[in-house]
Amino acid sequence: MNPANTKPYNLPEDAVWLITGCSSGIGRALCEYITTHHPAHRLIATARNVSALSYLPSSPNILPLQLDVTSPPSISAAFSAIKAKFNGRLDVVVNNAGYSLSGDTEAATEEETHAELETLFFGAARVSMKAVEMMRPKSDQEESEGDGARGGLIMNISSLAGLVGLAGHAYYHAGKWALEGWTESVAREMSPGWGISFCLIEPSGVKTSFETHSKARIAPHPAYQSPNMPSRILESYVQKGISSGVGMMSPDAVAEAIYHVASRGEKIPLRVPLGSTAWMMVKMKHEGALKELEAVKELSERPVRKET
Structure with missing residues (x-):
């Protein structure tokens, strides 16, 4: 299997960052962290409505951009603006734009489900590949001589929900x-000589407006409304956690953790569960999967035994 992220990543002192979904939550916190603590970095902050970026200070190092990740023309226009502003330079991309879609899967509409996948997956994929085009050398000669692009880092904001499936959030x-x-597949496509690393950031609960501002809900389905249904039980549990704040991380802490991953000068891990809850649940998931794998060993080997 082709390895991913084979070389250490060294974050430049004047790195150019592109962050999507900067109107609130993790995206906004990361923008504020960079502009406050690392003002020598250059920042492209994006949002569907550029007026939502009015919190950013005025600086030649900061480029607020309108960007709708579900629109290929919007992405192309944004990258054209980035090339013009920073001479084609791009060091770190953080694909953060997204929202949650929850509710009874049987009641989900085609429009709801397609819009969710367009934002969470296709939008991040589009932005990532535009970034790879800017980060990689433009020819084999540039790669061999080290005169091409300087590589870069693409960080895709996933979630504990990218590893653990729970009731009532099927399309999220x-x-x-x-x-x-x-991300895992594309990370393995990169030539080691390009110096391009990928990283999946997988937070658990974060204290943001995600549960209100960035959450869409499917209309309830009457067959699933009993309080004993798995989705209703989980909703109650999650709401209690949100209300109490227990186990929830602040967006500022997540932003600092993201920067730390990028700036250590070491190989970038392909996956980073963020928060002790995420780490514990991922560990439990893998331990449980190993037990399930052992339990189906006889079924897995049955076709081979029949052939021999």
Whole structure:
């Protein structure tokens, strides 16, 4: 299997960052962290409505951009503006734009499900590949001589939901699981000589407006409304956690963790569960999967035994 992220990544002191979904939550916190603590970095902050970026200070190092990740023309226009502003330079991309779609899967509409996948998966994939085009050397000669692009880092904001499936969020999970598989595959396509690394950031609960401002809900289906149904039980549990704040991380802490991953000067891990809850649940998921794998060993080997 082709390895991913084979070389250490060294974040330039004047790195150019592109962050999507900067109107609130993790995206906004990361923008504020960079502009406050690392003002020598250059920042392209994006949102569907550019007026939502009015919190950013005025600086030649900062480029607020309108960007709708579901629109290929909008992405192309944004990258044209980036090339013009920073001479084709791009060091770190953080694909953060997204929202949750929850509710009874049987009641989900075609429009709701397609819009969710367009934002969570296809939008991040489009932005990532535009970034790879800017980050990689433009010819084999440039790659061999080290005179091409300087490589870069693409960080895709996934979620614990990209690894663990829970009731009532099927299409949100679908988008994040798609992003996980796509990122792992594309990371293995990169030539080691390009110096391009990929990273999946997988937070658990974050204290943001995600549960209100960035959450869409499917209309309830009457067959699933009993309080004993799995989705209703989970909703109650999640709401209690949100209200109490127990186990929830602040967006500022997530932003600092993202920057730390990028700036350590080491090989970039392909996956980083963020928060002790995420780490514990991912560990439990893998341990459970190993037990399930052992339990189906006889079934897995049956076709081979029949052939021999």
